[in-house]
Amino acid sequence: MSGAEQKKSHNASGLARRTSAASCPACVMKLGAMRISKTLIPTLKEAPAEAEVPSHILMVRGGYLRKLAAGIYSFLPLGWRVVQKISRIVREEMNRAGAQEVFLPAVIPGELWQESGRWDHYGDQLLRFKDRKGADFVIGPTHEEVIVDLVRHDVRSYRQLPLTLFQIQTKFRDELRARAGLMRGREFIMKDAYSFHTSEEDALREYKNMYEAYTRIFTRCGLAFRAVEADTGAIGGSQSHEFQVLTETGEDAILACDKCDYAANIEEAKARSVAATPSGAPAPAVEKVATPGKRTIEEVTAFLGCQPHELVKTLIYLADGKPVAVLVRGDRSANDVKVKRVLGCTELVLAADKAVEEITTAPVGFAGPVGLRIPIYCDHEVCALPSFVCGANAADLHLRNVVSKRDFSPTQCGDFRQAALGDACPRCQHGHFTGYRGIEVGQVFFLGTKYSAPMKCNFLDTDGKEKPMVMGCYGIGVTRIAAAAIEQNHDADGIIWPVPIAPFEVSLLSLQVGDAQVTAVAERLHDELQKAGVDVLFDDRDERPGVKFKDADLIGMPYRITVGKKGVAEGVVELKARRAPEVLKVKIEDIVRVVVDKVERERAGGLA
RNA sequence: CGGGGCGUAGCGCAGUUGGUAGCGCGCCUGCUUUGGGUGCAGGAUGUCGUCGGUUCAAAUCCGGCCGCCCCGACCA
Known part of the structure; x- marks a missing residue:
């Protein structure tokens, strides 16, 4: 019996005539058998030229998926069964974890986004349009505003808390560049959950609860994954983990300790602060050296016969328009996320060549901290160097024997560099970083009162005082799981589904x-x-x-x-x-x- | 948004010097074959992305627009 016949027979026998398949327990629990002769499974010998990554090619060739527009796809019977299997696992585990399912509108009034402040900050990824009366609307890329609006109207007392609500919804994000099929589409299906609490402690308890639910979900899906510490990005909040499906081709780089369980997105991975290297004698006084036309680390090290880690890079950034200098060792890269967090600015960009020349009074390639009259943020490693070589803020000149705090005053010393393979683990004493690549399929955030405070999502506490609820939010990319599963499980002939999510x-x-x-x-x-x-x-x-x-x-x-x-x-x-x-x-x-x-x-x- | 590329049959592609479009796969019919995309024969299928220009004549040359892909920037 085909799935369609099965459903018909339910209806014919008078069971739940107007219920959708999704709410009929028998249909949800068993998707049932199908005959290929009666099913739309249009397999292809050749994939469309536009598909490049394995998951995209195989889903199109296998008759799972067809494109309607850039980043917008139709799911065929096989593809939709995969989505349903994943959704079922997600739903079961969210229910088990005590969350309640709701279904929120995909179309959201713009005024809610104005209230949260994201109307102006979310940018062009937010798809906006007007209804016939000219009122602003968006198609939800995420649903904090809607859920907060719902909860602030109907939850007033600590007695009604805590509360965790979730939905499985189609989202739309107008990506600058949709790519790689389902991996980075514009329209996609997501499970998003939001929790509301009377205290930070309780919100953190739920954070752990969701973390464990997520671990169960990805384990049940049959995926190799790792939870890693992540940047909280524009959504704000103070704590976040990403769940990464491990693949060779993932978009994200992950660093993980080979001895303990510390793992983090490379954007977030902490670099261990290093103690100053004790040097026998104090460094001699600063000395100018001529370095005609030598701008890059390679050119300067080759010319002066020293090593990259004996040099210091001086990067000039504009933080919300104001110039700052960031110093990292010559063999390192600065980590913009870390700089941004310490500065607390909203926009951080490397200064254009012209601005650099004005600020340093020298051509690009000769910047240095000595005599620089802007805030100087110094990576730990730079402060630990006994002395180093850097630009002299003058054309064709570098400085030798520069010592931090003696020859210039750092505004702040901190962790400003990108962590790297082989770095000592910042958490344990013995481990070192190894690298993975991953596809982010889920993320959990501790939000605090970022949305509840501006949107006045308050409750009356036991002391009779009104307080903003403490929130968390938790997302899973349902359709992205399907793509990630294929990236992780395929060979030259096709897909190799794990049983739990196989159509x-x-x-x-x-x-x-x-x-x-x-x-x-x-x-x-x-x-x-x-x-x-x-x-x-x-x-x-x-x-x-x-x-x-x-x-x-x-x-x-x-x-x-x-x-x-x-x-x-x-x-x-x-x-x-x-x-x-x-x-x-x-x-x-x-x-x-x-x-x-x-x-x-x-x-x-x-x-x- | 910057750089690169593409748009011709459902899919993959060819189309020379401008002369009105072709190949493979798929599809339809018949025979054949029957344990890894059988073989043969016959057949159907095109707004050559779109609008304009040049020309007796444009898939082909020129310009605008639209769409798509890749790299980068970006990204709860």
Whole structure:
């Protein structure tokens, strides 16, 4: 029975006539079996030229996904089943964690965004439009405003708190450049949750609760992932973790300690502060050296015969328009996120060449801290150097033997550099950083009162005083999980789905549709597997075996049962895991039990 | 938004010097084959992105616009 027939029969029997599939427990729990001959699975031998990354190519080739416009996709039956399987896991775990599901509007009045202040700050990613009366609206890229508006109207007392609400919604972010299919689309499906508390302690308790729920969710999805410390970015707040699916091709760089469990986005990874290197004798006085035309670290080190870590880079930034200097060692990069946080500015950009020349009174490439009359932010490593080489703020001149605090006064010493592979772990004593790449599929934030205070989302506390609620918010990219899962699980022939989120758990191939015995066995297995609760995709097409094998590999169900003439004559069928090369011959009477065993063992993903 | 590239049949692509469009895959029909995208024969399918210009004549030359992809900037 196909999914559509199944649904029809529910309706015909008078069950929940007007309920959607999503709210019918039977339909949600079992997506059921399908026959390929009756299903829209338009596989392609060649992928459209526009698809480049594996997940995008394979989802298009496998008949999961079609593009409607840049970054906007239609999900075909296979693709939608994946989304439903992921959503189900997310929903179950959110419910288990005590969150309540709601469904908020995708279209949001602009005035709510004006109230939170994000109307002016969110930028062009926010898709805005007017209704017929000329009123401003946006399509929600996230829903803090809506949820806060809801809660501030209906939650007044500490007695009603804490409260965690979530939804699974289509979001729209008008990305500057949509790319890589579902990985960075403009329209995408997201689970977003928001929690409301009477105190920071309680909000932090929920943060941990959600962190654990997320760990369960990604484990159940069968993904290799890591939770890493993250930048809180524009959403604000003071604590955040990203959940990263580990892949070779991920957009994000992650540094993780090889000894302890510290891991962070490279944008966030702390650099251990280093103690000043004790030097025997104090450095000699500052000395000017001629370095004609030597601007870059490479040129200067080659010319003076010293090492990059003996040099200091002086970077001139404009922080909300005001010039500041940031000093890092010559072999390091500055980390804008860290600088921005210490400065507390909203905009931080490297100064243009012309501005640098005005500020340093020298051509670009000869900036240095000595004599500079703007705030100077000095990385720990620079302060720890016994002495160093830097620009002299004059054309074709550098300074040697410069010592921090002796020859110039840093405004502040701190962690301003980008952490790097091999760095000592900032948390434990023995570890060093190793690198991964990842795809961010979830993030948890401790928000505090960033939204509740300006939007007056207050409650009456036990002391009779009105206070802003303390909030957290927690997102999961449902459609991005599908893409990340493929990035992590594919080979040259196609997708290799983990059982928990595979559109079907088993592909059943009937090799000779014209053969009565083969057909009888295949039909019987189809019925029995379905009865046993296995999601089975039955390839009953009158196609050559090669076509069926190729399609089965491409669309990537975790198990494949092959019913062929030779095998049936011997009373066996073949069982193959998509991930492994071995082909197993199994007696026809045993195959259902064997497959059910394997599938059931894997349904819980890594939680098994 | 900066740099680069592309737009011709459902998909992948070719189209020379300007002369009114072709190949492979897919699709339809018949036969054939039947354990890794069979073979043969026949067939259908185009606003050559769009608007304008040059020309007797434009997929081809020129200009505007639109769309798409890649790199960068950007990104709860």
